[in-house]
Amino acid sequence: KNEVEQSPQNLTAQEGEFITINCSYSVGISALHWLQQHPGGGIVSLFMLSSGKKKHGRLIATINIQEKHSSLHITASHPRDSAVYICAVNGGNQFYFGTGTSLTVIP
Amino acid sequence: GAGVSQTPSNKVTEKGKYVELRCDPISGHTALYWYRQSLGQGPEFLIYFQGTGAADDSGLPNDRFFAVRPEGSVSTLKIQRTERGDSAVYLCASSLAGRGNEQFFGPGTRLTVL
DSSP states (O other): OOSEEEEOSEEEEETTOOEEEEEEEOSOOSEEEEEEEOTTSOEEEEEEESSEEEEETTEEEEEETTTTEEEEEESSOOGGGOEEEEEEEEETTEEEEOOOEEEEEEO | OOOOEEEOSEEEEOTTOOEEEEEEOOTTOOEEEEEEEOTTSOOEEEEEEETTEEEEOTTOOSTTEEEEOTTSSOEEEEEOSOOGGGOEEEEEEEESSSTTSOOEEOOOEEEEEO
């Protein structure tokens, strides 16, 4: 059983489409992170949030603490957004990762 | 400023050998984390340092794995008697203070055990 579940596992979109990636977790958390991992392994932290909503450029992250659910949205998607998006949570003294959503944006 | 760096970027070794992987965190970050990522999987927590001490080493898979951070900055992950199953990307991250803070990841070290 995974403490963090993401959906979908794989996603292919046309350039310009609005994209949503979902994350559900089963533990109490102090913070939730959205990470981006490009081929080759480098990981970049996109957002850290504990409530509400954050926006950075074309990326929006929301979290609903009561429902233990977060979404990552990408507006006007672009091929350079192609990457694996990973949801991770700080739960107590542990840090749990989802298995990632592989996004491919086709020109 | 400089981000988290890891060396080497790639390491190929033979089964049974000893390896050391190095992580240089962002200057001033007191918290440092090691993760392991197998192909097609999300990262898996190994160990967390706060300063020089290991605050949580519950993710280390067995006693062949050990990590140190003697001066509270650079950390070394040490793997003894490597096994083929140890092959993975080993990721290091650092954050300004404790676990509730944003983590900044290094590029990883890809370890291949033949």
